[in-house]
Amino acid sequence: MKVQSIAGLLPWSFFFAVFGLLPLLAALALSFYDMNPLRPDLTHWIGAGNYTRAVQSPAFWHALRTTAIFVVGTLPMTLTLAYLVAALLGRLRRGEALFRAAIFFPATLSMVVIALVFKSLYAEQGLLNGWLEAAGLPPVHWLQDPRLALPSIMLMDVWSSVGYYAILILAARKTLPIEQLEAARLEGMRAREIERRIVLPHVRPVILFVILLNTIRSFQIFIEVFVLTRGGPLESTLTLVYHLYERAFYHFEMGYACALAYILLFIVGLILFAQRRLGARPA
Amino acid sequence: MGSRGHSVVTLAVAAALALGGCGQGGTGKRAVVFWQFSPLTAIQPILDRFHREHPDIEVQVEQLTWQSGREKMVAAIAAGRPPDLAELGSTFIPGLVADSTLIDLTDSIPDLKPLLRGWSAAEYRGRAYAIPWMLGTRAMYVNTDLLRRAGLSPEHPPLTWAEFANAVERIDALGGGVKGFGMNSGEREVLFKKFMPFAWGNGGDILDSTLTRSVVSSPQNIEALRYYLTLKPHSLLDRQEMLDEAFTRGRVGFAISGPWMLRKLPTSAPELHFVVTLMPRPTARNGTPASFAGAEALGIFRGSKEKAAALTLARFLVKEQNAMPLYVATGNAFPAAAMAEQDTYFVSHPRDKVFVEQLRTAVAPPVHPKWVEIEEILNAELEEAIYGKKSPEEALRSADARIGALLAARP
Numbered sequence: 001m002k003v004q005s006i007a008g009l010l011p012w013s014f015f016f017a018v019f020g021l022l023p024l025l026a027a028l029a030l031s032f033y034d035m036n037p038l039r040p041d042l043t044h045w046i047g048a049g050n051y052t053r054a055v056q057s058p059a060f061w062h063a064l065r066t067t068a069i070f071v072v073g074t075l076p077m078t079l080t081l082a083y084l085v086a087a088l089l090g091r092l093r094r095g096e097a098l099f100r101a102a103i104f105f106p107a108t109l110s111m112v113v114i115a116l117v118f119k120s121l122y123a124e125q126g127l128l129n130g131w132l133e134a135a136g137l138p139p140v141h142w143l144q145d146p147r148l149a150l151p152s153i154m155l156m157d158v159w160s161s162v163g164y165y166a167i168l169i170l171a172a173r174k175t176l177p178i179e180q181l182e183a184a185r186l187e188g189m190r191a192r193e194i195e196r197r198i199v200l201p202h203v204r205p206v207i208l209f210v211i212l213l214n215t216i217r218s219f220q221i222f223i224e225v226f227v228l229t230r231g232g233p234l235e236s237t238l239t240l241v242y243h244l245y246e247r248a249f250y251h252f253e254m255g256y257a258c259a260l261a262y263i264l265l266f267i268v269g270l271i272l273f274a275q276r277r278l279g280a281r282p283a
Numbered sequence: 284m285g286s287r288g289h290s291v292v293t294l295a296v297a298a299a300l301a302l303g304g305c306g307q308g309g310t311g312k313r314a315v316v317f318w319q320f321s322p323l324t325a326i327q328p329i330l331d332r333f334h335r336e337h338p339d340i341e342v343q344v345e346q347l348t349w350q351s352g353r354e355k356m357v358a359a360i361a362a363g364r365p366p367d368l369a370e371l372g373s374t375f376i377p378g379l380v381a382d383s384t385l386i387d388l389t390d391s392i393p394d395l396k397p398l399l400r401g402w403s404a405a406e407y408r409g410r411a412y413a414i415p416w417m418l419g420t421r422a423m424y425v426n427t428d429l430l431r432r433a434g435l436s437p438e439h440p441p442l443t444w445a446e447f448a449n450a451v452e453r454i455d456a457l458g459g460g461v462k463g464f465g466m467n468s469g470e471r472e473v474l475f476k477k478f479m480p481f482a483w484g485n486g487g488d489i490l491d492s493t494l495t496r497s498v499v500s501s502p503q504n505i506e507a508l509r510y511y512l513t514l515k516p517h518s519l520l521d522r523q524e525m526l527d528e529a530f531t532r533g534r535v536g537f538a539i540s541g542p543w544m545l546r547k548l549p550t551s552a553p554e555l556h557f558v559v560t561l562m563p564r565p566t567a568r569n570g571t572p573a574s575f576a577g578a579e580a581l582g583i584f585r586g587s588k589e590k591a592a593a594l595t596l597a598r599f600l601v602k603e604q605n606a607m608p609l610y611v612a613t614g615n616a617f618p619a620a621a622m623a624e625q626d627t628y629f630v631s632h633p634r635d636k637v638f639v640e641q642l643r644t645a646v647a648p649p650v651h652p653k654w655v656e657i658e659e660i661l662n663a664e665l666e667e668a669i670y671g672k673k674s675p676e677e678a679l680r681s682a683d684a685r686i687g688a689l690l691a692a693r694p
Contacts, residue, residue, distance in 0.1 A: 036382060037358070037360060037361030038357065038360050038361070038378065038379065038382035039382045039383070040360075040361050040363065119522075119525075123521060123522075123525040123528070124519055124521040124525065125460065125519065125521075125525070125528075125529050125532070125534055126525075133460060141520075143469050143522075144469045144520055144521065149469075229469060229470075230470055230471065230472060231471070232469055232470065232471045232666065233468065233469045233471070233666065233670065234666060234667070234670055249353060249354050249357055252357065252378065252382070254361070
């Protein structure tokens with residue numbers, strides 16, 4: 001049985017090693033080299049040079065700040081909306097399956113497709129401005145105004161991810177024994193109190209999981225920026241991953257890009273560690 | 284590089300190598316791996332003809348996408364397995380030349396020099412590192428219905444800066460969501476391509492003829508940027524594809540775009556009445572109707588194992604009779620072969636002919652080892668000017684100082 005289990009894991013282990021672990025270790029090693037992919041023969045060791053360069057670079061701090069704003073801006077909104085949607089879905093008497101499918105629908109779409117649709121919606125003469133115009137309101141420069149470009153992307157991100165997280169929270173709600181809820185009602189607890197004292201503690205592990213997942217995903221934001229704004233206008237949407245992509249593929253600074261990736265990994269790891277410590281506290 | 288460095292690089296590209304095998308053909312023929320951007324349906328008939336003429340060479344063609352082709356090429360070069368021959372955009376060539384990734388073809392192709400145009404995008408310090416294949420440029424699309432509604436003659440679209448600014452303002456004054464001009468914004472990477480035609484037309488440039496000094500803050504450039512920004516209040520500011528779409532829907536009077544629109548408009552907007560003209564020039568007597576020239580050139584990589592066969596293929600592809608069918612099939616860029624201008628296709632397609640004429644006064648950005656950085660600085664400062672963060676003088680002087688410092692710095 002044990003041999004069979006190990007054999008079952010082999011295909012996954014092989015692919016993880018080749019396409020996950022190996023590139024991860026190679027990127028770590030590369031982050032200590034000056035490496036131009038067009039001239040691999042000139043690659044040379046520079047120690048922590050790429051890391052010191054990053055912390056001295058205004059572009060890095062700007063990209064980190066933009067990424068942090070994105071994470072801090074989207075996480076509470078996504079979580080709150082996902083929780084509310086899950087609560088509403090849980091109370092539906094009829095058509096729950098239909099609403100569940102509709103809410104989950106964005107999660108089935110590729111982010112590139114979503115971004116392309118939003119690109120048309122956010123266009124200066126796109127659908128959203130068409131509605132505003134019809135209502136007699138001035139157009140909004142969704143992606144052209146440096147103050148609005150990042151919030152517009154955040155809005156799209158929230159829309160695309162709320163459904164998925166709502167379904168996760170809804171699944172956790174469904175595992176709550178009905179007897180427990182009925183007993184609470186018999187004891188005279190009000191709906192809000194039941195939600196706060198019984199439902200919320202019950203779904204707390206899933207909420208922590210959602211926070212974890214969304215934090216990782218938000219720090220990695222790339223496709224949205226690549227499709228919609230390419231870091232502009234005026235670098236208002238220059239996120240860390242987009243910044244490292246530019247350094248790697250436009251400036252051919254692969255070592256530096258790897259260092260940026262590892263700094264990002266370290267920051268995400270640190271935040272997740274803090275979240276886990278906080279989440280481990282008794283409710 | 285030490286052995287440790289070698290193993291790191293090998294590790295980094297291991298995944299790419301695992302899937303991206305580009306081996307020799309098993310038929311005894313010489314196999315040439317050719318990466319290019321046209322749909323296979325467009326390029327395959329041309330390659331079939333090549334196979335008939337050169338039965339000893341087998342071409343393994345692969346289509347790249349504009350979104351990821353550059354990354355794929357960089358990964359392949361890093362892995363030491365580049366294609367033998369590749370289609371290279373003019374803004375990618377300087378970086379490859381700077382890093383000695385392409386072989387110097389100068390002495391192998393002296394006969395091609397007078398037959399092709401667009402060498403400025405493929406040469407550095409008088410040496411050719413690629414062969415111009417297809418040339419792209421942009422011209423002015425004019426909505427003649429809007430011209431008429433604005434009280435202007437559709438038969439005489441604007442040719443000079445003053446006429447153009449006047450027409451843009453009058454079309455904008457029509458209201459109803461219609462704007463005079465489609466001005467690129469929100470996509471930093473294309474800004475210099477849209478502004479520099481006005482500067483080049485006015486006698487301005489980016490670097491001097493020796494490519495050692497920035498001339499970005501020249502009076503000609505400042506005058507051109509001042510003029511360009513006068514169009515802004517009457518313009519729709521958006522990304523290129525959105526501007527193309529706005530033109531298609533009849534919402535902008537003028538849009539600078541490429542020949543690809545010629546194929547789209549008859550089907551996507553059959554009711555739209557439009558003409559294509561050369562870019563406006565400063566005055567009827569001064570300056571030129573300049574535009575941006577982009578070249579698709581064929582380069583042979585240093586790591587290629589079939590350099591001779593790759594050169595044979597490149598020589599075949601750039602011939603007028605082989606490049607012209609590619610234009611007819613794709614409608615994106617014109618053959619670099621000078622003879623193509625005489626092709627009967629352009630007699631029956633007068634709008635396409637405008638682009639061919641535009642190519643005569645189109646300018647390619649300089650092939651310079653630090654072009655990526657120069658382009659980045661230029662685009663960033665132009666964006667500051669377009670968003671009103673800096674005056675035209677401030678933006679161009681700042682660009683000049685930054686590019687000057689970059690050129691002065693050691694490579």
